Amino acid sequence: MPSRPTSDANFADLGRSIASDLDRITQIYTDLQRPLPSYEIDSPLDFPVEVQQLRQQVLDATLQLQQLLLGPKESLFLWARNNLGTIRAVSEFDLARSFPVGETATFAEIATTCGLPEQKVRRIIRHAATEGIFREEPQGVVRHTAASRMLAEDQVMRDYIDVHYTEMLPAMKETPTALRRWPNATDPAQTGFSLSQPPAHPTFFQYLTSQPDRARVFASAMSTYSTGPENDVSHLRDGYDWSSICDGGGGSSSSSSSSSSSSEGVVVDVGGSTGYVSLALAQAFPGLRFVVQDTAPTIAQAPVATPPGEHSRVQFMAHDFFTDQPVHGADVYLLRMVLHDFGDADCVRILRGLVPALRDGGRVVLNEFCLPEPGSVGLLEEKQIRTMDMNMLSLFNSRERDAADWQALFAQADPRFRWGGVTKPAGSNLSVIQASWWHHSSSATAE
Numbered sequence: 001m002p003s004r005p006t007s008d009a010n011f012a013d014l015g016r017s018i019a020s021d022l023d024r025i026t027q028i029y030t031d032l033q034r035p036l037p038s039y040e041i042d043s044p045l046d047f048p049v050e051v052q053q054l055r056q057q058v059l060d061a062t063l064q065l066q067q068l069l070l071g072p073k074e075s076l077f078l079w080a081r082n083n084l085g086t087i088r089a090v091s092e093f094d095l096a097r098s099f100p101v102g103e104t105a106t107f108a109e110i111a112t113t114c115g116l117p118e119q120k121v122r123r124i125i126r127h128a129a130t131e132g133i134f135r136e137e138p139q140g141v142v143r144h145t146a147a148s149r150m151l152a153e154d155q156v157m158r159d160y161i162d163v164h165y166t167e168m169l170p171a172m173k174e175t176p177t178a179l180r181r182w183p184n185a186t187d188p189a190q191t192g193f194s195l196s197q198p199p200a201h202p203t204f205f206q207y208l209t210s211q212p213d214r215a216r217v218f219a220s221a222m223s224t225y226s227t228g229p230e231n232d233v234s235h236l237r238d239g240y241d242w243s244s245i246c247d248g249g250g251g252s253s254s255s256s257s258s259s260s261s262s263s264e265g266v267v268v269d270v271g272g273s274t275g276y277v278s279l280a281l282a283q284a285f286p287g288l289r290f291v292v293q294d295t296a297p298t299i300a301q302a303p304v305a306t307p308p309g310e311h312s313r314v315q316f317m318a319h320d321f322f323t324d325q326p327v328h329g330a331d332v333y334l335l336r337m338v339l340h341d342f343g344d345a346d347c348v349r350i351l352r353g354l355v356p357a358l359r360d361g362g363r364v365v366l367n368e369f370c371l372p373e374p375g376s377v378g379l380l381e382e383k384q385i386r387t388m389d390m391n392m393l394s395l396f397n398s399r400e401r402d403a404a405d406w407q408a409l410f411a412q413a414d415p416r417f418r419w420g421g422v423t424k425p426a427g428s429n430l431s432v433i434q435a436s437w438w439h440h441s442s443s444a445t446a447e
C-alpha cells in the first residue's frame, strides 16, 4: 500500500521502508538485466512495469522525509521559491541544443551559440545543474545529463514546458485575482487564464482556435499525458474490454456518416486531439476502427499520411462537440481528459450532444481522473490529481470530479444513461468511467 504522511511518521520507519523498497527495486533491475537509472545521457527514459508500485512507495516516502527534514519554514520556501526563470531560460535560449548530445562545450561556446553573455549562461547552467539538467565536469566543461538530453531530443517535452510557461503559469498567477473578482464563477471566461490573456481570448479554447501555432503546441503537450507511467495510454488499452466490441462483439456498429465495415467495432474519440490515443489503440486492436474528432485547427495538426496498418483505421474529422454527434451508432464514444476541462453545465451539453447518435446499448467511456478520498492514495498521486484540479480551476473554471460527480453528470444529461461504474487500472492515475444508453429504460437491465 502507498504510504501517507501520518502524525507518527518518523525518520527511522521512513528510512527503513525506503531502504527495503530500494533493495527490491535494485533486485528487479538485476533480474531484468536492465541498467539502473542515473544522470548519464544513456540512462533509460522509462521504468519497468515491475517496479512501478515500489517506485511510487519510495517517491511518497522520500517526499515525506524531505518535508519532515526541511520543516515547515523551508518547505514553504521551497514551494514558493522561484526556480522557474531558470528552466524557462534553458528552454527559451534552447541551451540543451546548443551543443550535441555526447559532446562537451565551454560556457563561452554555449554563449556564442545562444547569443547570451557568457557570465549569464554560466549562472543559468550552474543553477540548472542543481536539478540534474547538465553537469559541469571538470570545472568549465559542460556535459549533457539524461535530463538535458531529453530537452535536446524530445520536442514533446519542449512543448510541454512551453505550454507551462506561456499559458498555464500566467493563468495560475492571475487565479487569486479571478477568485476575488468572480468568487462563484463557473464561466470559462472568468478565469485566471482570461485575465492573463488579451480580452480577445476570454476562454482557453477560443484562444487555441484563433492561434493554430498554440493549438499545435498544446496538442503536442497533451500527448505527454499518454506516455508518462501513470497516464500511459496502455492503461486505457488494458483497462477496458475493447475485445467486447471487436468482430461484432458490441452488436451493430453501423455509422450513418462513416464507411464502417460491419465486422469492425467503431470508436469515436471525441475531443481526441491529434489522434495519438486512437492510433495506439488501433495498433493493439486490429478489429477496431476509430474516428478522431476535434476542433478544425487541432485536426489540421493530425498526421496527414495514412500508411497501411493502424493509420488506415483511424479517420479524422473536425467536429464541435457542443453540436449533435454526426457519427451514429458507434460502439463506444470515448472522451479522454475532455470533460474535466468543462463545468457541469457544459459537460451536460456535451453528453446530450451524443444522445441523438446513440444506439441501444451504445457506450460512453470516459478516461479521466476520479478524485480519491483525501489520504486514500499515495501522496504523490494525490498531489498530481489535486494539482490538475487547480489547473482546471485556473484555465477553465472546471474541476476534477469524484465517482458520485461523474454519475450525477450522466443522470443529469439523460435519464436513459445507465451508470456502468468506475475502474482504475493498476498503476494508472486515470480511471475508466462507463455508461451505456438505452432508449427504453427497461432494456437497460438486459445489457
Ligand SMILES: C[S@@+](CC[C@H](N)C(=O)[O-])C[C@H]1O[C@@H](n2cnc3c(N)ncnc32)[C@H](O)[C@@H]1O
Residues within 6 Å of the ligand: 205, 219, 222, 223, 225, 270, 271, 272, 273, 274, 277, 293, 294, 295, 298, 319, 320, 321, 322, 335, 336, 337, 338, 341
Ligand atoms: C485536454 S484535451 C484532451 C485531448 C485527448 N483526448 C487526450 O487524451 O490527450 C481536450 C481536447 O478537447 C478539444 N476541444 C475543446 N473544445 C472542443 C470543441 N468544442 N469541440 C471539439 N473538440 C474540442 C481540444 O482541442 C483538446 O484537444
